[in-house]
Amino acid sequence: MGLRGEAAIVGIAEYPHQRRYEGPRKFTLEQWSELTALALQDAGLEAGDVDGLVCSDIRESGMFTPATVVEYLGQPVNFAERIDLGGATAVGMVWRAAAAIELGICDVVVCALPALPIPSNPNPGPVDPQRFFQSSSPNWGSPQAEFDIPYGNLAQNAGYAMIAQRYAAEFGYDPEIMAKLVADQRANGALNPNAAFYGKPVSVADVLGSKMIADPLRMLEIVMPVAGGGAVVLAAREVAERCRHRGAYVTGFGEHLTIKTPTYAEDMCRTPVGPASEQAFAMAGLTPRDVDAAEIYDCYTITVLLTLEDAGFCGKGEGMAFIRDHDLRCAGDFPVNTHGGQLGMGQAGAAGGMTQVVEAARQVMGRAGERQVAGCDTVYVSGTGGVMSEQSALLLQGG
Amino acid sequence: MSIELERPLPRPTPTSRPFWDGLQEGRVRLQRCDDCGAWVFYPRNRCHRCLSAALTWHDVSGAATLYTFTIARQPTSPHFAGDVPQYLAVVELAEGVRLTSTLVDVDESRIRVGMALAPVFEPVDDDLTMLRFRPA
Numbered sequence A: 001m002g003l004r005g006e007a008a009i010v011g012i013a014e015y016p017h018q019r020r021y022e023g024p025r026k027f028t029l030e031q032w033s034e035l036t037a038l039a040l041q042d043a044g045l046e047a048g049d050v051d052g053l054v055c056s057d058i059r060e061s062g063m064f065t066p067a068t069v070v071e072y073l074g075q076p077v078n079f080a081e082r083i084d085l086g087g088a089t090a091v092g093m094v095w096r097a098a099a100a101i102e103l104g105i106c107d108v109v110v111c112a113l114p115a116l117p118i119p120s121n122p123n124p125g126p127v128d129p130q131r132f133f134q135s136s137s138p139n140w141g142s143p144q145a146e147f148d149i150p151y152g153n154l155a156q157n158a159g160y161a162m163i164a165q166r167y168a169a170e171f172g173y174d175p176e177i178m179a180k181l182v183a184d185q186r187a188n189g190a191l192n193p194n195a196a197f198y199g200k201p202v203s204v205a206d207v208l209g210s211k212m213i214a215d216p217l218r219m220l221e222i223v224m225p226v227a228g229g230g231a232v233v234l235a236a237r238e239v240a241e242r243c244r245h246r247g248a249y250v251t252g253f254g255e256h257l258t259i260k261t262p263t264y265a266e267d268m269c270r271t272p273v274g275p276a277s278e279q280a281f282a283m284a285g286l287t288p289r290d291v292d293a294a295e296i297y298d299c300y301t302i303t304v305l306l307t308l309e310d311a312g313f314c315g316k317g318e319g320m321a322f323i324r325d326h327d328l329r330c331a332g333d334f335p336v337n338t339h340g341g342q343l344g345m346g347q348a349g350a351a352g353g354m355t356q357v358v359e360a361a362r363q364v365m366g367r368a369g370e371r372q373v374a375g376c377d378t379v380y381v382s383g384t385g386g387v388m389s390e391q392s393a394l395l396l397q398g399g
Numbered sequence B: 001m002s003i004e005l006e007r008p009l010p011r012p013t014p015t016s017r018p019f020w021d022g023l024q025e026g027r028v029r030l031q032r033c034d035d036c037g038a039w040v041f042y043p044r045n046r047c048h049r050c051l052s053a054a055l056t057w058h059d060v061s062g063a064a065t066l067y068t069f070t071i072a073r074q075p076t077s078p079h080f081a082g083d084v085p086q087y088l089a090v091v092e093l094a095e096g097v098r099l100t101s102t103l104v105d106v107d108e109s110r111i112r113v114g115m116a117l118a119p120v121f122e123p124v125d126d127d128l129t130m131l132r133f134r135p136a
């Protein structure tokens, strides 16, 4: 079952992530073409090499997104997908691109998630009330609109906080250990020039002293919205071998969806990234012990804790001890989110998960500079969309 | 920026109408699958276990326990700016189904996962009653 490991990430591009974006504003399509050009250049490929594309929504069009992007880029493709998996989108893009390449229907696939601000509209329409509901649907007939939103359970913070509170009741909870997780990741982010918190580490005391947002989650355990975005180019092995950098081959993936709102989860503390990761490891013929670094989707600290457990890096209920006993920094014994994660980079909307993919490729390519994990050959990546409702996993390995 | 937004209210559908009508009468009603026995919440047209269409409404006690909670110290959206702190709850009814609600008449320091809860029928207007919970 699965991939043979014949497709690799060969090029990457990433906008510096900034809390206050001061550069020129660009439409999503303009960012798409820019990121594509940068990623192809990084790989040593040319525009005409592209024959596949994976996108998500763009601000300029509500539908026909792939065709709109293809036309703008001027690159006809044999394979086009639009992914709607929230924070799991980036990982979902990469495995679909690898699968399409292995099917032989395309050789070079671009996956981009632009997230810089677009130009201010000189003729703005009325404010869309939908925006106040963030990721929750207020449409009539939406179960959320009827049974969750009216009670105030919407957006992300409350759902993740309730998962953390349940975890605390079942397995125990140590705020200092969660603060240590943030401090380790922010130490990594402090070394990353593309991170919003470049040069800005925090201490355990800083995290514990930050404002309580939704018990037990504090401000510094929650991602900060930023401008950013990134892209990767994947290529078939025979193309990858001609590229400028060592390829990061996709040897395993998994994806699992269960619910939209965690109220209806069978078990809030056993998350979909479990089955997704199990499939990814089995496909790659690897175990969690084989991993040199883990780039774990980190919208909140609780997401990392549960992913460490459910992906099998430690047992259920052992995540707190695992974080306490391991040095998660780049030079540590178990490097996690070597780019700082989204807690260190900032979260550029649904593009946040692309930072984990880009950094994983960078590490396998040996291009992470001060953050480079020595002898890094195998990297685990996870993606999380919604409130632990749709999750994905990826294994990248040097060719 | 201060935004005054109307509180979003449930808009019953033909399928869910018996649930909301039950609350108007001070009763908690759930669907149960005649074929596999599963209790179903939220209301659906088919069973979420076996996809059977044979669902029947039953009155239940409303007795529940607290599966989890959070205390939102910042409003979860501008609509709830006046409700902070929000005592958001996931409540497990005795039948095993879970629902989203909020806790009322509760001392914040006494909220515990697993605590016993009783239903509170809170009239919103002539046509709508919301289901909240208090310590039993």
Ligand SMILES: [Zn+2]
Residues within 6 Å of the ligand: B033, B034, B035, B036, B037, B038, B047, B048, B049, B050, B051, B052
């Ligand atoms: Zn059934």
